[in-house]
Amino acid sequence: MRSVYHARVTKHPVTMAIRVLRAQKVAFEPHVYAWQPHGGTRASSEALGVDEHAVIKTLIFEDDAKQPLCVLMHGDREVSAKNLARAIGAKSTQPCAPEVADRHSGYQVGGTSPFGLRRAMPVYMQRTILELPRIYINGGARGFLVAIDPREAERVLKPTLVDAMA
Numbered sequence: 001m002r003s004v005y006h007a008r009v010t011k012h013p014v015t016m017a018i019r020v021l022r023a024q025k026v027a028f029e030p031h032v033y034a035w036q037p038h039g040g041t042r043a044s045s046e047a048l049g050v051d052e053h054a055v056i057k058t059l060i061f062e063d064d065a066k067q068p069l070c071v072l073m074h075g076d077r078e079v080s081a082k083n084l085a086r087a088i089g090a091k092s093t094q095p096c097a098p099e100v101a102d103r104h105s106g107y108q109v110g111g112t113s114p115f116g117l118r119r120a121m122p123v124y125m126q127r128t129i130l131e132l133p134r135i136y137i138n139g140g141a142r143g144f145l146v147a148i149d150p151r152e153a154e155r156v157l158k159p160t161l162v163d164a165m166a
């Protein structure tokens with residue numbers, strides 16, 4: 001399969017996430033859009049004209065020992081902290097405060113990518129994400145998604161598959 005990133009002449013940021021995707025030879029299609037504060041995956045799916053279910057949000061959570069973890073979830077679904085804790089064998093989990101998430105990930109909330117995280121942490125992926133033919137996931141900057149095959153995300157991130165939907 002020919003890599004899309006060599007064939008396209010689209011102006012997009014070169015973030016740590018993009019460096020990881022290139023190093024891992026992941027074919028991706030960059031999508032830059034006008035980011036809206038508090039717009040979330042609904043705004044990005046509307047801007048790109050794609051189903052919000054295929055837009056994958058990257059969330060930074062903490063377990064009961066205050067250890068960070070990365071959670072990938074469909075844009076139109078919520079993470080159940082209780083289901084997530086049960087799935088990973090923790091007493092509890094909760095989303096990090098934005099400034100804490102920024103410190104752990106190295107990205108700004110709204111631009112967090114699971115690729116190229118500043119701090120090594122376990123990655124948990126909602127298992128139904130792998131049923132999609134293509135996903136749109138943050139490329140490491142606000143207003144920047146990359147379209148990739150979800151199997152490529154699984155190959156590179158080596159996530160633990162979970163059922164953590166609310």
